[in-house]
Amino acid sequence: MKNGSGPGAKERILVAATAIAQAHGYSGLNFRDLAEVVGIKAASIYHHFASKADLGAAVARRYWQDSSAALDALLAQSSDPVDCLRRYPGTFRKALESDNRLCLCSIMAAESDDLPEIVTKEVQTFADVQVAWLSKVLVAAAMVDSGNSEQRARAIFAAVAGAQLIARSRSDISLFDELIESYRVSGLLPGSRLSG
Template sequence: MSEAVGERMRAGSRESILAAARRAAQAHGYGGLNFRDLAEDVGIKAASVYYHFPSKADLGAAVARRYREDTAAALEAMWAETADPVLCLRRYPDLFRRSLENGNRLCLGSFMSAEYDDLPEAVRREVQAFADANVAWLSRVIAAAHGAAPEACAQRARAVFSAVAGAQLMARSRSDIALFDDIIESYRKTGLLGQIG
């Protein structure tokens, strides 16, 4: 086997581990990351998981980082698709809805936030960075729609992020995606996810 083929296989294994770990963490949180179970899910030996991620903390931080990066890319793609900031704000909950559609899972950032006290420092930093990235994007969208002062935009952004994450949590606890939709619609009717004023 050539060195290039071996490198591609290692990269593929790493990506498969990250994907499996993301599914596990969205369903069971950081505590649900188990190297033996991940290895079985991916179809490799547990030692191979340790090759890529020497510790559970390394794996947890890598999963949370990738989740944050993927979410940031999705938010930027949404912004690029439309110049309408109000439409972006209305579409924002769709990112959280997708987790519910995928096996009644939670946003990884939300799940790990609930475990914050028990997380290794590297994972904590990624959880905070996830929330910060969401709030920064929402602040930018709100500023584009309304032109309010930066602190007012940040305050509203934190409210939107918290409200949408809370709606997801409530819907998950009842395995009821329709409840999520109803709560989000109520946010739109009250103006939290609609006209900004």
């Protein structure tokens, strides 16, 4: 077994905990199984996280921070806000491409009745970050005015997260793609470059 308190141990724990939570939710996180995956003693996890709630909050916080950075990078890569909106569903598709996983905060949100408050706060922040980014990009794309942007952003976020959930339940990533295309056809998301 590796030393659980050395450099890099906390990072290994967070990476493994994220993968477990994306597959099994917050309820699936337990220190014994996590320690086995990481290759350390379960007691070593307590060196970095005082409780399961602290670990769950750290995992969710890291997830929304990484997601926020990915959305910012998407904007930096393209000066076209419509193109950014077209590419947004791909940020959720990546989880499905990784062993049919779900967005970590989506799966934890489904457990909201059983989450400690510190975890709930981080899960809600993920949704807030997604909606704020979408709202900003929708206005920049001139798809809605600022007074209607948050409502439209919430609809897009819910639709894309829902498409991910449906595709995962069938283990069929093509279903995600079909649903996203239906959102484009209906006008919820911008269409492909060819269709406008």
